[in-house]
Amino acid sequence: MLESVPRLNAGVHWEELDTGELLVTYERDARGLKRVLARLLVAPRTAQVVLDKIGSRVVKQIDGAKTVADLVGFVSEEFKLSRKEAEVALLKYLALLGKRNFVGFDVRPVAKETM
């Protein structure tokens, strides 16, 4: 997990507000009964959520190159947390973002020895 590379979901719109927080606009996942109800109630197809300042600073570090371990290092140094505190907090936050389909994870293949 620590060597995986988080990537922002291209299907989600990210906008930085004046406050530095990130506004996330995404399509609602409406399937089955939810889809029927959404049509009946004329619910908007997109929803928005604002990430707090700390979460926004973390997400801004996701550039498709940094691994989860790199982000742990960033969180530890930026917020003066021990490595373990940073790791636990970050993994929990990334799991939350992953559950909302805001980020995905590339798992790097392990290089095989040829000899």
Place this chain on the structure above:
Amino acid sequence: MGNTTARGRFGWQGIEADVPTPWELSAYRGDRDSGYAALDDGVQVRFQVRWNRRGARRVHVGVMLDRYCRSLHKKTKGRAAFDRLDPGFLPARARKDREVEAFRWHAEVSVFGFAWTCHTCGRVGLAEVLFPVEEVDRPTAIRVLSSTEDHRSDGQCLWSVYDFAFLAPHTYNLQQPDFVPGRLCFRFRAPERARLTVGRWSMAAEWLKKRPLEDWSRDLVAQMQPAGRGKVEQCRVEVRGHEGWRFLIPAARRGLVRRAAVEGLVWHCTQSDKVYAVVAQGSEDGLPETVAATVQCV
């Protein structure tokens, strides 16, 4: 004895060891009499220690090691190659006042360790330093193992995890560690029903936005169990060069019910962006100051 509260010095339930800074507590169980603790580097366990108070029964280290070797063979299905090491593997200071036997084994990992029985505190234990097979570092193993101690001579107990270190009287037993990212809280209880809480809040700037430091004392006394009741008297003080507050709920008696005094200190270290608190109930006078003086706040 090693440097008391320096970073890199691990301290838990009376066990201390100098460990590389990236190694942090990842698992623990038990108490001072019998327990286990493991430190990892974010990828795998690098140091683990088990301890037990032997009571009246004398434990031979050699017999203990034989038993461990057999269980290791069983666990690794015979894959582990186990060797006892020369007594000179650990320096003489590591063998002072205790019976020690060092060993090495490797399977998927390479391990250096030693088993001991201490003539002073009565603990028996087994400590191991683990390496990936391709990264064996014998000097580091010797450094960590030879620095492993199981008691202090000053009546204190070092608690040092996640860059947070302090000394508390050894009569105070850890009841409840409350560790969440950004907040570490140790709750202790002494045999005379005295209580001690030592806490650290990281990202203090965020916490203080919601609640200024002078309002923390009410929440801190409310978290004592049983919760402190009564009017909180507090005054501004300087703690280790930082802005802080000293607070007190005096002892009181209502009929037959006697309520112990609650006193404490809370301070904000701007350099490390952390808030620290020490709260004591029914304890000896000045305990919060004594413990606060040992807190390393950087």
